Amino acid sequence: MRTATKITARSLSSVATKFPAAGLPPPPQPPSYIDLSDTRRLFASIPTSALIRSLAILSAMATGPLVDLAGAALRSSVPKERRLLRATVLTAARATVHRHFCAGEQGEDAARMVRAMWTDAGLRSILDYGMEDxxxxxxxxxxxxxxxxxVDMASSLPPTSTSVCVKMxxxxxxxxxxxxxxALRWEQQNPSFPVAWRTHSFPVLCAFSPLYLTPTEPQPLTETEExxxxxxxxRLSAICQRCAQANIPLLIDAEYSSVxxxxxxxxxxxxxxxxHGDKPTVYGTIQTYLRDSRERMRNAAGAAAAAGVSLGIKLVRGAYMSRETRLAAAMAAPSPxxxxxxxxxxxxxxxxSFMMGRVSRGAAALVVATHNVQSAQAAAMKAQELGIGKEDERVQFAQLMGMANGLSYGLRNAGFRVSKYLPFGPVEQVIPYLLRRADENRGLLSSSAADRQLIRKELSRRLAVAIAGKN
Known part of the structure; x- marks a missing residue:
């Protein structure tokens, strides 16, 4: 019996290339909404000196041993004999990674950065006062x-130029x-467990959630804890109220599974x-590197629809991979x-795609926070397919300051609303954030590889133009 051969667009393309007489047309290509090929246009507003500095920092952060040494010096509990090393590293960090990934040490620094991005680059900003833990x-x-x-500072900036982010x-x-x-994890396992302080029934966990983090029945919260x-x-309500009054979106970051x-x-x-209404004030965050993320998001969407509220979601891949992996291994449990x-x-x-469908029905708003070109392309195509306008306030894209700048400019050039995430605060205050960026960028195949490739291409182009001009 002859085995059937699976015919794919790829195999058809191969046949057409090898045997043009067969007359097979090339496979149709999906429309492209993000063009990263023209680096001259992408980086038109960026001085050469800034590109060189970015390339140097991103390249250094792809060097594992260097990142390990700097990370060890930045962490707390440094012995007395190593304090000089820590001070030296902090000084170097202030001039390099802090300058690259953060919008300054003070609010005034961040405000200047927001205005520059809005005026010079046509990008919005997500302000993050870098406090956590x-x-x-x-x-x-x-x-x-x-x-x-x-929030007050953001309200003084150009309208619609700024959102605010907090960590619980x-x-x-x-x-x-x-x-x-x-308590919430144990309630998921045993619904009869008393959680008297619960004031709403929104689902926060599902069957796939890492319930092993609560291995035994916990004591209920004390009156003081409640x-x-x-x-x-x-505290959260005070920030939300201030944001609602100023018409500024508030994004609440996701963090690690234990909290x-x-x-x-x-x-x-x-x-x-x-x-309440079509445009939400508050956005939660879903980290899609977690196995339970899809189901938790769908459950939240269903609960929001039942409650008659607009669901705000910031979608990310996740930033606590090392921490989650270490914790699961320490508990001899499967990774979440x-x-x-x-x-x-x-x-x-x-x-x-699911959230875009909700947006198209007027039931949600979405921040597509990604450095992945393919994911950004797919989201942009889905928005167009569903008739969501590029200037619709309920959909925006976002990337971290100092990362995926080419993608940010490509999305902006395509007409989409794009924000850069701008943490600010003294170096000592934002060390946890900088350590996560160091972890994310380490290695030759890190998430900054595409950034470095685009920057090198543009620097080579500018060098060639300069040489031609001299000749």
């Missing part, structure tokens, strides 16, 4: 004041978020309170992450 209520109150100043670990003590997350959780909610259930609980509490980068790509694209 608070230990007590006093630190949370200080952080609240800093976030409110960031800056507004609630880590230990409290862990305890609340334990009061502290209400204080955390009030994420409590973060989602508080995020959905805020969305229920503030996201997808088994391969291809699975993560598929999950991201599926989630983006």
């Amino acid at each position: 608070a230990d007590d209520a006093a630190a949370c109150d200080r952080n609240l004041a800093g976030f409110l100043r960031a 670990t800056a507004l609630a003590p880590i230990s409290l978020l862990e305890r609340a997350s334990d 009061n502290d959780l209400q204080l955390a909610a009030r 994420q259930p409590a973060i989602d609980y508080l995020t959905y509490w805020a969305e229920l309170k503030f996201n 992450l997808h088994g391969s980068i291809q699975e993560t790509h598929r999950c991201f694209n599926d989630c983006a």
